[in-house]
Amino acid sequence: MKIFSAAQIREADAFTIAHEPISSTHLMERAAGQCAAWLEDHYSPSHPVYIFCGKGNNGGDGLVIARLMLGHGYDVHTCILQHSSKASPDHEHQLRTLQQLHPTGIYTIGDVSDFPELPPNAIIIDAIFGTGMSRPVDGWVAGIIHLINDQRHKHPIIAIDMPSGLMADESSVHNPVVQAHTTLSFEFYKLAFLLPENAPYAGDVHILPIGLHPDYITQTPARYHLSDREMMRTIYRPRDPFAHKGTYGHALLIAGSYGKMGAAVLSARACLRAGVGLLTCHVPQCGTQIMQISEPAAMCITDEDAHYSTHFHKGISSAGYKAIGIGPGIDKQPGTAKSLEMLMDAWQRPMVIDADALNLLSVYPYLLYKVPKGSLLTPHPKEFERLFGKTANDIARLELLSKKAVELQLYILLKGRYTAIACPDGAVYFNHTGNPGMATGGSGDVLTGILTGLLAQEYTPKAAMLLGVWLHGYAGDLAAAQLSQEAMTASDIISSLGNAFREGI
Numbered sequence: 388m389k390i391f392s393a394a395q396i397r398e399a400d401a402f403t404i405a406h407e408p409i410s411s412t413h414l415m416e417r418a419a420g421q422c423a424a425w426l427e428d429h430y431s432p433s434h435p436v437y438i439f440c441g442k443g444n445n446g447g448d449g450l451v452i453a454r455l456m457l458g459h460g461y462d463v464h465t466c467i468l469q470h471s472s473k474a475s476p477d478h479e480h481q482l483r484t485l486q487q488l489h490p491t492g493i494y495t496i497g498d499v500s501d502f503p504e505l506p507p508n509a510i511i512i513d514a515i516f517g518t519g520m521s522r523p524v525d526g527w528v529a530g531i532i533h534l535i536n537d538q539r540h541k542h543p544i545i546a547i548d549m550p551s552g553l554m555a556d557e558s559s560v561h562n563p564v565v566q567a568h569t570t571l572s573f574e575f576y577k578l579a580f581l582l583p584e585n586a587p588y589a590g591d592v593h594i595l596p597i598g599l600h601p602d603y604i605t606q607t608p609a610r611y612h613l614s615d616r617e618m619m620r621t622i623y624r625p626r627d628p629f630a631h632k633g634t635y636g637h638a639l640l641i642a643g644s645y646g647k648m649g650a651a652v653l654s655a656r657a658c659l660r661a662g663v664g665l666l667t668c669h670v671p672q673c674g675t676q677i678m679q680i681s682e683p684a685a686m687c688i689t690d691e692d693a694h695y696s697t698h699f700h701k702g703i704s705s706a707g708y709k710a711i712g713i714g715p716g717i718d719k720q721p722g723t724a725k726s727l728e729m730l731m732d733a734w735q736r737p738m739v740i741d742a743d744a745l746n747l748l749s750v751y752p753y754l755l756y757k758v759p760k761g762s763l764l765t766p767h768p769k770e771f772e773r774l775f776g777k778t779a780n781d782i783a784r785l786e787l788l789s790k791k792a793v794e795l796q797l798y799i800l801l802k803g804r805y806t807a808i809a810c811p812d813g814a815v816y817f818n819h820t821g822n823p824g825m826a827t828g829g830s831g832d833v834l835t836g837i838l839t840g841l842l843a844q845e846y847t848p849k850a851a852m853l854l855g856v857w858l859h860g861y862a863g864d865l866a867a868a869q870l871s872q873e874a875m876t877a878s879d880i881i882s883s884l885g886n887a888f889r890e891g892i
């Protein structure tokens with residue numbers, strides 16, 4: 388699914404009006420009608436409805452919602468913020484219609500002192516600003532936003548299209564923004580919803596279809612995308628009935644060190660469950676027995692070193708591996724860095740680089756330029772910061788992520804609630820599967836195993852990245868559904884991978 392900018396959304400709106408064709412008034416009726424239907428499904432007429440409207444089209448949506456809910460027997464109070472002397476034409480039209488129907492329920496707000504007293508079971512609808520937000524809100528309008536937020540623990544707050552104050556594609560950090568429990572947004576996810584710095588604002592996001600013209604959506608290129616099941620169906624390749632284990636590749640996982648063999652075992656198990664044909668794990672001497680006993684399906688190569696792997700580069704080009712994954716639990720010994728350098732010099736094909744292998748790239752930055760093109764880098768935010776530095780906000784971090792992926796010709800993901808996958812061509816894909824139950828040690832090691840397993844099966848690096856991250860999150864969701872977010876562990880993500888393949892694609 389494409390994620391369009393605020394400017395593109397305005398174009399989609401105009402394109403629909405011109406080509407469906409439909410009047411802008413009717414498009415507003417359609418959008419607001421979807422919101423009113425959602426609200427009426429979730430709240431009975433026993434809830435007084437307080438709708439805060441701005442003077443643009445977001446406020447226009449609020450006025451239509453007010454009219455529709457009034458018609459269905461709700462006690463509606465419409466509060467119009469006088470932030471500007473001019474209203475949009477559709478706002479003016481909808482206000483005239485509402486005034487004829489319900490002249491007594493409309494109030495104007497010109498200062499914080501006009502904020503109404505809310506009865507106990509009232510619901511708040513935020514229709515002040517939507518995608519037309521062009522600058523940070525200040526003055527008494529910011530005061531109204533703070534007063535709305537003060538009601539958060541007493542009244543449900545439902546934002547229309549965007550929580551007011553939030554800018555769709557710019558950082559809103561330090562700006563006053565409505566903290567909604569629910570956002571009813573039209574047609575598309577907005578980039579702002581996917582950024583960790585905006586976690587307090589949108590609440591549960593529901594995307595309501597309003598019938599924007601399909602030609603605009605298919606013809607207009609977008610830089611940002613949201614992964615979905617449909618995309619996974621085009622990527623996934625069912626197994627060939629005549630396949631043998633050679634068909635699905637031989638993967639090498641370089642993982643584990645003294646005290647961190649668990650990371651290697653988790654990665655190995657995940658790699659096998661991702662469907663790899665054969666798996667060899669390169670481990671230090673202390674890890675051989677652990678690996679052989681924990682995972683009988685994995686073969687083992689034992690390093691010359693007792694506690695750390697420092698000789699994994701040897702014979703790598705002639706070993707017949709289809710993919711290499713390196714990092715989980717390997718530690719940051721200088722000998723490991725040396726071996727990583729020689730491995731990359733010899734291998735020259737895409738590989739998966741995670742955890743301490745990423746940290747080694749931060750310690751020895753020249754190594755970053757030796758990473759084979761098309762490789763998959765999987766940093767969490769701290770590893771990302773060590774690799775590429777700090778940024779002022781999440782939009783700047785996203786720009787940096789994308790810039791590095793293009794400059795280094797790598798697939799770089801940034802882990803989080805919505806993991807962002809940056810591609811060498813500048814595109815960025817967000818993944819929405821997964822849950823906070825995955826915020827537990829070892830979850831990332833599981834992802835490395837899955838990605839290495841998919842790469843060994845000759846999925847392209849991009850396909851492996853998109854499908855692997857999707858399946859990892861989906862398996863995490865299944866594990867949480869079965870065990871709770873609290874009780875699930877990284878091992879449970881692996882146990883749920885089978886069902887993720889079956890149900891998630």
Ligand SMILES: NC(=O)C1=CN([C@@H]2O[C@H](COP(=O)(O)OP(=O)(O)OC[C@H]3O[C@@H](n4cnc5c(N)ncnc54)[C@H](OP(=O)(O)O)[C@@H]3O)[C@@H](O)[C@H]2O)[C@@H](O)CC1
Binds near residue numbers: 444470521523
């Ligand atoms: N496209 C679609 O799919 C559809 C879109 N629809 C709806 O239209 C919405 C977009 O409407 P929009 O373009 O009129 O902008 P909107 O968000 O109401 O804001 C503009 C107003 O805010 C003001 N203003 C801005 N910043 C401000 C600030 N910092 N502080 C104070 N004021 C500020 C600005 O005033 P001005 O800058 O002129 O002073 C102007 O009055 C969209 O989110 C959706 O709800 C649906 O009806 C149909 C389908």
Ligand SMILES: Nc1ncnc2c1ncn2[C@@H]1O[C@H](COP(=O)(O)OP(=O)(O)O)[C@@H](O)[C@H]1O
Binds near residue numbers: 802806821826831834
């Ligand atoms: N709140 C969350 N929502 C969705 N996914 C999450 C959440 N928290 C963590 N995850 C996922 O879990 C994984 C954690 O990886 P990482 O931090 O590297 O773990 P570790 O280093 O312990 O193995 C990432 O893929 C991340 O996207």
Ligand SMILES: [K+]
Binds near residue numbers: 445514515546548551
């Ligand atoms: K709003």
